[in-house]
Amino acid sequence: MGYVDLVIENKSRHTDDLFTYQTDRDLAPGTIVKVPFGRGKALKTGYVFRTGVTPAPELAGKIRSVAEVDPDLSMTEEMVETAAWMRQRYGITYVDAVHCFLPPKRGSARGKKKEPYKDAVGEIQEIHRLTEEQQQAVRRIGDAVRKRERKIFLLKGVTGSGKTEVYMQAIRRTLEEGRSVIILVPEIALTDQIIRRLIGRFGKQEIAVLHSRLTLRERYDEWNRLRSGEARIAIGARIGVFAPLPHIGLIIMDEEHESTYKSDQTPKYETVDVAAKRLMAENGVMILGSATPSVVSYQRAKEGIYELIEMNRRYNATPLPEVELVDMREELRAGNNGIFSSRLYQEMQRSLSAGKQIILFLNRRGYATFISCRSCGEAMKCPECGISLVYHKRENALICHYCGKKFPVPRVCPACGSREIRFAGRGTEQIEELVKQAFPDHPSARLDLDTAKNTREIRKLMTSFAKGRTEILIGTQLVAKGLDFRNVGLVGVLAADVSLNIPDYRSAERTFQLVTQVAGRAGRGEEQGRVIVQSYTPDNFALRAAARHDYEAFFREEILIRKLMQYPPFTDLIQVLFTSEEESLAVDTAGRCAAWLEKAKLPNARRILGPKPDPNFKGQNSYRHDILIKCPRGNRNQYIYYLRYFRQKLVEAGTACQITIDVNPYSMV
Incomplete structure (x- = not known):
């Protein structure tokens, strides 16, 4: 008879711990079992995390036994170690970590067996001499x-x-x-x-x-x-x-x-x-x-x-595309209020005449990016998420890009009753319409989350463009990511300021990456490509560096800002989210947590920001506030330990406030 420590399949945070069971079987870490747990008669799923356990003498007669062993499903010892590490590093539960490594439940995976890529045909490429x-x-x-x-x-x-x-x-x-x-x-x-x-x-x-x-x-x-x-x-x-x-x-x-x-x-x-x-x-x-x-x-x-x-060199020795920054302020002064600058329009005409394809990039989908009342200024927002609704012309509806809910277009302002409703901002759907009007003889298509809802649709769009049936491709950041089309002669970045103006410490980095990546779709064949980047802030260092293909110049300036402001890579950011049906409880719990961390005298504890409302939250009938910790490198696990301890005390006290830990969140706006 031996003893093992198990993680028990249970959603309650009261059970985020290891539980000891006895067994007469030789079980390895990662074995999946069924065990009695709690007061009910139903068996619970358990995962073996430790073997050769020695229980306290006073518990030896009270320890229950493993009832069943799953003969078909198990985890490896490496998976178990990684799951335990994830719990410690990210402040998640054992069960959440374990679920990452498991397939869908067999009962939920019924249906006809299919190959997810049955239509894929191998692309036999000639292996050229390596550079x-x-x-x-x-x-x-x-x-x-x-x-x-x-x-x-x-x-x-x-x-x-x-x-x-x-x-x-x-x-x-x-x-x-x-x-x-x-x-x-x-x-x-x-x-x-x-x-x-x-x-x-x-x-x-x-x-x-x-x-x-x-x-x-x-x-x-x-x-x-x-x-x-x-x-x-x-x-x-x-x-x-x-x-x-x-x-x-x-x-x-x-x-x-x-x-x-x-x-x-x-x-x-x-x-x-x-x-x-x-x-x-x-x-x-x-x-x-x-x-x-x-x-x-x-x-x-x-x-x-x-x-x-x-x-640092392209495979075929073709020079990197020539990038031109266009100052859209000058376009306005010249009386051009359109989305296409005169330079971009000229280059589009020239490229199409030469038989080249075009990619137009705008990182906003939809037709109009917001709708508002001219009389009172009311902006139409999702009643559940508080996020501006986006007008989609094809569906003639306002859509929330957070929760996906659709709303009819109002005839009058819901706030003041005025009929002065206006649409503002442009998304990829409107750009597609403008392109079809300007270049009716040249087939165009749109690649964004509205048109590419599954792999079949994505493949259809890609194949059409790859074979030249589509000459102009309009898209969001999907078109910037690793796609290889040989006949693209021109890339137009319609509004480089979209990502630059996001209130996030990574905004310059995102802008440099997006512009550089989408520019890289041009000139991948035998001829040098051309890129037109439209911006109202063309002197920004990230845009200037992207135009010169100069990563080092961008990095030198950005790393100084990060060090001065103590952002990653010099710190780890830990965002702690407090969610409750009572806003006062969320605020109070967040404040108590911040004060408790400061009392614990953890490194840099005085650099805790907040609490403040979480602008990303889209919950219904509940509130969320957060605090942000700029944690010195090397101290992350210490902070996570204290945060987990604080959370466990709330659970034991029955406090109706949920705490979520997010290490180095990518978006905080």
């Missing part, structure tokens, strides 16, 4: 894979430099070593192109796809293919980092700077850190690829935490 920069990158990464070095490489390569081929070579070498691979992409839209290349290189049987848009049955089947070893390459969005692969030798994060790698839903985790943790047990290699690395990643490379590999 000198590619050879050096492949050699260094390949050596680390072969020697089983625990390494993180930051592969900083300009757009079109051939980073994907470096990935392919690294994957091949990892598979030859008998190990498995995880490939992460920031958007589901990007999986199709790379899946085709992987199938062409390694065969369909080696590949399994994991992302949130798969049906439950598809996710369950793909999970099983990975767990059984039938597939050795997992590809997906951020949830792919939890793929149940044995012997992981390589994890690739393409476009590592993208915000989607940070989970904004419970459990709130950072994909890059989870990936690094998983590789620690395997002595594996990670590649972080980007033309515009995050400031945090680049600083880590400067400090030697990551190993930097640079690829």
Whole structure:
């Protein structure tokens, strides 16, 4: 008879702990069992976290026994270790961490078995001679894979430099070593192109796809293919980092700077850190690829935490596109109130006449970005979320981009009764309409979350553009992320100020990345491309650096600001959210927590900001306030420990206020 510590499947925060059970079986960490728990007769699911436990002598006769063992499903010891680490690092519960590693419940995954990429045809690309920069990158990464070095490489390569081929070579070498691979992409839209290349290189049987848009049955089947070893390459969005692969030798994060790698839903985790943790047990290699690395990643490379590999030339030796900044203030002075500057309009005409394709980028979907009353100034907002509603002409409705609810367009102002309702701001839907009016003989299409609701629609749009049937593609940031179209001669950034004016410490970084990435879609064939960036603040340092393709200049200026203001990478930001049906209770609990942390004399405790209302909150009949902690590097776990302790005391006291911890949130506006 032996003893094990279990995590019990239970949503109550009272049970976020380990519970000891006795068993006559030889159970390994990660084994899934059924046990009696609480007063009810129904058995609960448990997960073995520790074995060989020695209980206190006075408890020996009171400990209950494991009733059943799941013969089909289990976690590996590495998964258990990572789940425990996530709980400590992010302040989440054991159960939330465990669920990351499990497939959908088998009962919910019924239905006809399907392949999520059954229509995908392998793209057999001729393997050209590698450039000198590619050879050096492949050699260094390949050596680390072969020697089983625990390494993180930051592969900083300009757009079109051939980073994907470096990935392919690294994957091949990892598979030859008998190990498995995880490939992460920031958007589901990007999986199709790379899946085709992987199938062409390694065969369909080696590949399994994991992302949130798969049906439950598809996710369950793909999970099983990975767990059984039938597939050795997992590809997906951020949830792919939890793929149940044995012997992981390589994890690739393409476009590592993208915000989607940070989970904004419970459990709130950072994909890059989870990936690094998983590789620690395997002595594996990670590649972080980007033309515009995050400031945090680049600083880590400067400090030697990551190993930097640079690829500064495009594969085909074509020069990077020429970028021109257009001052929209001058356009207004010249009497042009339209969305297209005279320079952009001229270049669009020239490109189309030359048989080249065009990408127009605007990071706002919808037709009009807000609707308001001219008489009283009332802006139409979602009654539940408090967020401005966006007018969508195709549906003739106001839509909340937070909760998705639709509302009829009002004939009169709900506040004052005036009929002076006006539409303001432009989104991609309106740009599409203007393009069709200006260039009726040139087919155009729109790529945003309204038109690309599933992978089939995305694939259809991409194929049409790739084959030249669509000449002008209008889109949000989906068009900026890693797409490779050879005939794009012109890219127009219609409103670079959209991301620049977001009240967030990362606004300059986001702007530099977006402009650089979308500019990189131009001139990927044999001829140099051209980019027109429209802005009302063309002298901004991030825009100037992006126009010169000068990441170092951007980084030098941005890192000084971060250090002065004590933002990451010099600190960790911890946002603590307090949610209650009583606003006074949310405010009071947040204030007590901030005061308690200051009394604990934690490092930098005087730099706690707030409490304040959380502008992102979209709850119904409840209120949320938050505090923000600028935590010195190296002290994060200490803060998380105290916050979890404070939260547990609230639970024990029955306080009707929920506390959520978000480490390094990507958006705080």
